[in-house]
Amino acid sequence: MKLAIYQIMHVGSLLMLTSFLFMAFANPDPSGRRKTLMWTGIFSLLMLVGGFGMLSVLKLGFPAWIWVKLVCWLILSALAGMAYRKPASMLTWKALSWAALLIGVATVYLKTSFE
Numbered sequence: 001m002k003l004a005i006y007q008i009m010h011v012g013s014l015l016m017l018t019s020f021l022f023m024a025f026a027n028p029d030p031s032g033r034r035k036t037l038m039w040t041g042i043f044s045l046l047m048l049v050g051g052f053g054m055l056s057v058l059k060l061g062f063p064a065w066i067w068v069k070l071v072c073w074l075i076l077s078a079l080a081g082m083a084y085r086k087p088a089s090m091l092t093w094k095a096l097s098w099a100a101l102l103i104g105v106a107t108v109y110l111k112t113s114f115e
Contacts, residue, residue: 003057010050017043017076018101024083025094033084040080048073065111072104 020040051069055062079097083090 001053001057003054006050006053006057008050009046010054013043013047013050017047018097021076021080021083021097024080025090025097028083028087028090030084037080037084040077044073044077063111065107068107069104072100072107075100076104 017040020036020043024036024040051073055066060066075096079093079100082093086093
């Protein structure tokens with residue numbers, strides 16, 4: 001597949017995952033739990049496939065900055081479930097999600113300093 005397809009898949013999934021994540025933060029109502037967790041799981045998987053697709057097309061191997069992005073992806077993937085499981089800690093989940101998003105995006109621009 002072409003690089004542009006993987007890039008669109010990766011960034012589009014990130015945007016949708018983030019929007020559903022913050023939707024879960026705004027309204028952790030148990031009635032919408034199943035649908036929200038389903039969509040965050042789908043977008044999380046698409047984001048992972050898009051990221052590894054880009055790695056295979058660019059033939060980068062597995063540089064150190066990928067580990068940072070994988071940890072950020074893991075945090076973002078888990079937070080929607082945590083919003084429903086422990087809504088009392090919502091401020092912590094929001095701070096953690098912002099940190100993971102900012103670190104993940106910063107890694108894209110600073111990846112040469114990791115090598």
